[in-house]
Amino acid sequence: MTAAVDAIPVQLTDVVKRYGRRTVLAGVSLEVQPGITGLVGPNGAGKSTLVRSMLGLVRLAEGEARVFGHDPYRQPRRVRELVGVVPEDECSIPGLSGVEMVRYAARLSGLPATEALRRAHEVLDWCDAGQERYRPVETLSVGTRQKVSFAAAIVHDPPMIILDEPTNGLDPIERRAMLGRLTTLARNHGKTIFVSTHVLPDVQAICDRVIVLARGQVRLAGSIADLTRPPSPVHHLTGTGPLDRLVSELAARGLPATLATGETGPLLAVASPQPEQVAAVWAAAASAGVAIRSFAPARRPLEQVFLETLRQAELETNVDRPFGSQSGGAHALA
Amino acid sequence: MPLHDVGYRAWNSQRCGPTATVWVIAVTGFRLAWESRWLRRMVFFAWSPALIFAASFFAFEQAVDEGRLMSLGEAAERGKNLDGVGMLGTVLADALGGDPDSVDIESTRRLVWTRLLLAFMRAPQALLLAAVVGLVAPTLISRDLRAKAWLVYFTRPVGRREYILGKAVILLLLVLAITMLPALALWLMGVLVSPSLAVALETWDLPLRVMVASLALAIPTVLLALAYSSLTAESRIASFAWFATWVALWIAHGALTTADLVASIRAEEQAAAVATGAEVGEVWAGEGSPPQFQRRPEARPSPFRRQFRWLARATGIDTSLDRWAWVSPYHSLGVMQAAIFGIDRRIRSWGPPAVTLLVITAGSLVVLAWRVTAPARG
Numbered sequence: 253m254t255a256a257v258d259a260i261p262v263q264l265t266d267v268v269k270r271y272g273r274r275t276v277l278a279g280v281s282l283e284v285q286p287g288i289t290g291l292v293g294p295n296g297a298g299k300s301t302l303v304r305s306m307l308g309l310v311r312l313a314e315g316e317a318r319v320f321g322h323d324p325y326r327q328p329r330r331v332r333e334l335v336g337v338v339p340e341d342e343c344s345i346p347g348l349s350g351v352e353m354v355r356y357a358a359r360l361s362g363l364p365a366t367e368a369l370r371r372a373h374e375v376l377d378w379c380d381a382g383q384e385r386y387r388p389v390e391t392l393s394v395g396t397r398q399k400v401s402f403a404a405a406i407v408h409d410p411p412m413i414i415l416d417e418p419t420n421g422l423d424p425i426e427r428r429a430m431l432g433r434l435t436t437l438a439r440n441h442g443k444t445i446f447v448s449t450h451v452l453p454d455v456q457a458i459c460d461r462v463i464v465l466a467r468g469q470v471r472l473a474g475s476i477a478d479l480t481r482p483p484s485p486v487h488h489l490t491g492t493g494p495l496d497r498l499v500s501e502l503a504a505r506g507l508p509a510t511l512a513t514g515e516t517g518p519l520l521a522v523a524s525p526q527p528e529q530v531a532a533v534w535a536a537a538a539s540a541g542v543a544i545r546s547f548a549p550a551r552r553p554l555e556q557v558f559l560e561t562l563r564q565a566e567l568e569t570n571v572d573r574p575f576g577s578q579s580g581g582a583h584a585l586a
Numbered sequence: 587m588p589l590h591d592v593g594y595r596a597w598n599s600q601r602c603g604p605t606a607t608v609w610v611i612a613v614t615g616f617r618l619a620w621e622s623r624w625l626r627r628m629v630f631f632a633w634s635p636a637l638i639f640a641a642s643f644f645a646f647e648q649a650v651d652e653g654r655l656m657s658l659g660e661a662a663e664r665g666k667n668l669d670g671v672g673m674l675g676t677v678l679a680d681a682l683g684g685d686p687d688s689v690d691i692e693s694t695r696r697l698v699w700t701r702l703l704l705a706f707m708r709a710p711q712a713l714l715l716a717a718v719v720g721l722v723a724p725t726l727i728s729r730d731l732r733a734k735a736w737l738v739y740f741t742r743p744v745g746r747r748e749y750i751l752g753k754a755v756i757l758l759l760l761v762l763a764i765t766m767l768p769a770l771a772l773w774l775m776g777v778l779v780s781p782s783l784a785v786a787l788e789t790w791d792l793p794l795r796v797m798v799a800s801l802a803l804a805i806p807t808v809l810l811a812l813a814y815s816s817l818t819a820e821s822r823i824a825s826f827a828w829f830a831t832w833v834a835l836w837i838a839h840g841a842l843t844t845a846d847l848v849a850s851i852r853a854e855e856q857a858a859a860v861a862t863g864a865e866v867g868e869v870w871a872g873e874g875s876p877p878q879f880q881r882r883p884e885a886r887p888s889p890f891r892r893q894f895r896w897l898a899r900a901t902g903i904d905t906s907l908d909r910w911a912w913v914s915p916y917h918s919l920g921v922m923q924a925a926i927f928g929i930d931r932r933i934r935s936w937g938p939p940a941v942t943l944l945v946i947t948a949g950s951l952v953v954l955a956w957r958v959t960a961p962a963r964g
Contacts (some may be wrong), residue, residue, distance in 0.1 A: 287799040301667035307741060309962040329743040333601070343734040347618045351813055359740045364599030378594050404738075409597035433594075441594060 336405035611752025723811030724824035
């Protein structure tokens with residue numbers, strides 16, 4: 253297994269998938285590297301089909317897919333041993349309790365009977381499922397069901413976990429806990445996490461990389477840090493005290509700054525200083541009587557990047573489309 | 587955080603193979619199905635016909651032990667119901683063939699046991715099987731489609747083959763529990779109540795025939811039921827299709843057989859009329875009463891056979907060719923079982939029903955293979 257796990261987790265090359273005349277994936281090429289990768293896109297972008305193609309559930313019209321070096325369509329058993337999936341759709345076997353459901357998933361993944369039960373309890377404990385685990389799955393709350401589903405996906409300790417809308421229906425505390433578990437698995441246990449979601453703040457919070465899929469094509473892919481970097485390098489400074497005086501102090505030291513309003517209050521947008529200029533910022537703040545709370549490179553919200561990408565995709569599509577044809581998907585840009 | 591929470595730990599050990607997966611699906615599915623009170627009642631009830639047949643085995647072996655076989659046969663010939671249901675009497679009368687001097691106990695026992703076992707598996711058990719399978723099978727795949735539980739299977743190392751086999755084994759276990767097990771228990775009881783345990787050696791092939799006949803009964807029915815279940819997310823529709831298939835084709839078979847019977851009677855009447863020089867349909871204008879139609883003795887069924895012709899066919903008493911058996915799964919299965927028990931080995935008897943059952947089996951497999959992964963394919 254080690255050799256397989258050492259390979260690149262997911263490699264798709266010019267993947268095309270059609271349902272009848274409709275092309276759902278139109279030449280998708282991407283790589284999913286170890287760490288946490290987010291897949292975002294509007295409804296109907298082809299995210300679910302992309303995930304299905306990674307699992308070998310659909311036959312590709314063209315192109316090549318490799319998961320840990322294996323062809324998912326020809327070696328589905330091998331691939332699914334290496335992958336755990338949390339589907340978006342609520343799926344359970346009515347009549348089984350939470351722990352039985354996880355144990356069943358473990359058995360289906362090849363764990364021996366006693367080991368499956370032990371492991372099921374272990375991961376349910378880690379997911380903080382509590383005594384709810386003994387209730388039939390169909391009677392569980394959405395949050396607990398999501399925990400059971402997540403536990404069932406990781407019970408066989410796969411090197412890669414694919415999650416489709418993992419925070420759907422979770423309250424803020426549970427949502428935070430779920431994101432924490434994903435981060436732990438990626439950072440402490442070396443798992444590759446692939447999250448397909450609409451919740452962009454979640455992606456920005458935990459993902460290392462993001463892939464934007466629209467109209468069956470990869471429109472944007474890269475690290476979150478690179479994609480959210482503003483066009484001109486700027487640092488954001490927040491603090492308490494007379495920020496307007498700080499603007500003039502900074503200007504006097506050759507560091508242009510403007511007063512702006514951030515999500516949490518007023519802030520200063522300072523042209524990113526050279527490393528040797530950072531001390532000057534602190535000196536200016538001291539002389540202006542401002543206590544700095546934070547001073548960090550500015551980031552554009554991922555949502556802004558996402559919307560710009562979709563707008564660009566829409567424009568490209570309209571250019572390609574004959575005059576007068578209907579513009580489907582425009583609602584996504586509204 | 588609970589005290590027993592040890593955090594996330596890696597797991598890397600030897601995994602089980604696909605055979606274990608089939609067994610896991612089967613055992614879990616069986617356990618879930620067994621939670622139905624109705625199913626437990628049905629299976630319990632399905633064993634009750636065995637008691638009646640056990641009485642027949644006991645009466646026969648008692649008669650052999652006490653040397654009353656001839657009187658038993660003579661009484662049977664007179665049409666008396668020796669075991670209260672007439673089954674043993676009729677079977678025995680047919681077995682002895684009205685020649686009391688040439689009775690061989692061993693061959694008579696084999697014939698009687700074979701026909702009793704066939705009648706048991708054919709008449710009550712095949713009908714109960716339809717009911718039990720109709721209760722369990724429709725939900726097996728349709729519920730997975732409805733609850734999207736197919737994702738539980740096909741996002742894990744489970745292939746179509748393991749999934750279908752696992753579901754089929756759930757039904758096979760049930761079917762064998764109500765056909766094979768009671769039939770084997772009957773044979774064992776017959777051995778235990780017989781004068782000598784050497785009877786087990788004389789009839790060693792019967793348990794094997796029971797097993798083969800049970801599988802011949804189980805495989806097409808189980809696959810057909812699963813195929814119906816895979817075609818819809820509504821188990822009620824699958825249930826309806828299942829029962830409708832049995833009933834509608836039974837009625838079709840009955841209609842075709844009756845039409846044949848009427849045609850043959852007309853042909854015989856015509857032949858009789860030709861023999862007496864009268865035109866068919868001609869009004870008798872002679873003196874005295876019109877000539878009576880005389881049917882050949884072997885063509886005239888006994889009252890028992892007329893009333894329960896399907897049962898007579900089931901027991902192998904009536905071995906006349908059922909040329910429409912292939913129309914109905916129930917009758918096809920009966921003809922196949924009769925062939926397996928060695929009662930009617932004519933290929934023109936079991937050939938067409940065998941083709942029907944093969945078509946059902948192959949068609950069901952194709953439907954299953956196509957349907958079970960259909961949701962995953964989008």
